[in-house]
Each structure stands twice: as structure tokens, then as C-alpha cells.
Amino acid sequence: MSNLETAGDVVEVVKTRTFDAPLSLVWRVWTEVEHRNQWWGRPGFTTLCEHDLRPGGKMSIHMQGPDTTVLISGTVEEVIANERLVTAGVLEIDGVAAFNTRLDVAFAEHDGMTNVTVRHTYWNFAGDRNDMIDGASVGWTLQLDRLEAYLRAKCNPT
Numbered sequence: 001m002s003n004l005e006t007a008g009d010v011v012e013v014v015k016t017r018t019f020d021a022p023l024s025l026v027w028r029v030w031t032e033v034e035h036r037n038q039w040w041g042r043p044g045f046t047t048l049c050e051h052d053l054r055p056g057g058k059m060s061i062h063m064q065g066p067d068t069t070v071l072i073s074g075t076v077e078e079v080i081a082n083e084r085l086v087t088a089g090v091l092e093i094d095g096v097a098a099f100n101t102r103l104d105v106a107f108a109e110h111d112g113m114t115n116v117t118v119r120h121t122y123w124n125f126a127g128d129r130n131d132m133i134d135g136a137s138v139g140w141t142l143q144l145d146r147l148e149a150y151l152r153a154k155c156n157p158t
Contacts, residue, residue, distance in 0.1 A: 013137055016116070019147070023108070023109035029147070029151060030116075031085065037049055039146045042063070045063045051076060060072065060074075070091065071095075073089050074087055074089015074101075075087065075088060075089065100122070101122055105118050
């Protein structure tokens with residue numbers, strides 16, 4: 001399930017995905033940097049995540065692609081273990097601020113499977129807002145695909 005909404009200069013992408021993995025594993029893979037570094041970001045990018053998972057804690061995600069560098073830096077707003085994680089900050093592309101961002105992720109277990117709902121809000125665009133809107137939904141689909149593949153490998157190692 002996905003949704004893309006715009007209101008004035010605010011864009012919100014909402015994606016929901018059900019993973020065939022227990023909630024405790026999905027939470028760990030999302031919140032522990034040694035896991036997150038393995039699946040976060042677009043294909044072809046190397047990712048280094050750092051965060052202090054408590055309200056007010058600092059967070060950063062540095063993604064290095066073949067031709068570009070992306071840095072998201074900000075703070076953790078809310079953490080409810082195995083239930084919700086909210087962060088907010090600024091995304092920079094090649095050292096230039098592109099937009100502000102707030103990521104609200106909800107986790108829920110049902111019959112041994114885990115539902116993840118991502119609500120990602122973007123505003124204060126420095127460049128072409130339309131490029132961001134076009135890439136946001138596709139980007140989150142790719143992101144959740146990578147998470148699904150990583151979880152599958154963790155649940156069914158060969």
C-alpha cells in the first residue's frame with residue numbers, strides 16, 4: 001500500500017509493507033546500525049548510519065553513491081521499542097541542503113508477521129520539488145524491497 005500527498009510545499013509519502021518476520025527482528029534490523037548499514041539506501045550506495053536512539057539523540061545517515069553523496073542529519077524525536085520511531089532533520093546532496101525531512105515509522109505484529117508503515121514528510125525544498133515528489137515513492141519502494149531481502153536472508157540463511 002502506498003500513498004503520495006502534497007499540500008502546498010509539503011510532500012508526504014506513506015508506504016505500508018508486511019514482512020514475513022517477527023516484530024523483534026524487524027525492529028532490530030531497523031534500529032541497530034550494523035544491520036541498517038547493510039540494507040538502507042538505494043542500490044549501489046554504501047551507507048553508514050549513526051544514531052543515539054532516545055528522544056533528543058543525534059542521528060545521521062551518510063550514503064555514498066557512484067556520483068553523489070547524500071547526508072541526512074538530525075535528531076530522534078520519539079522511540080517506543082517495537083512500536084514507533086520518529087526522526088527529523090535535513091537531507092543534503094553533495095553538501096547542499098535539499099529539504100527538511102521527518103520520518104515516522106510504525107511497527108505492528110500480526111500472526112507472526114510484521115506490518116511496517118512509513119510516513120515520510122518533506123518540506124523546505126531548495127531545488128526542483130517535482131523531482132523530489134517523483135523520486136520519493138519509488139525510493140521508498142526500493143528501500144522496503146531491500147529491507148525485505150535482508151530480512152529474508154536473516155530468517156532463512158543458506
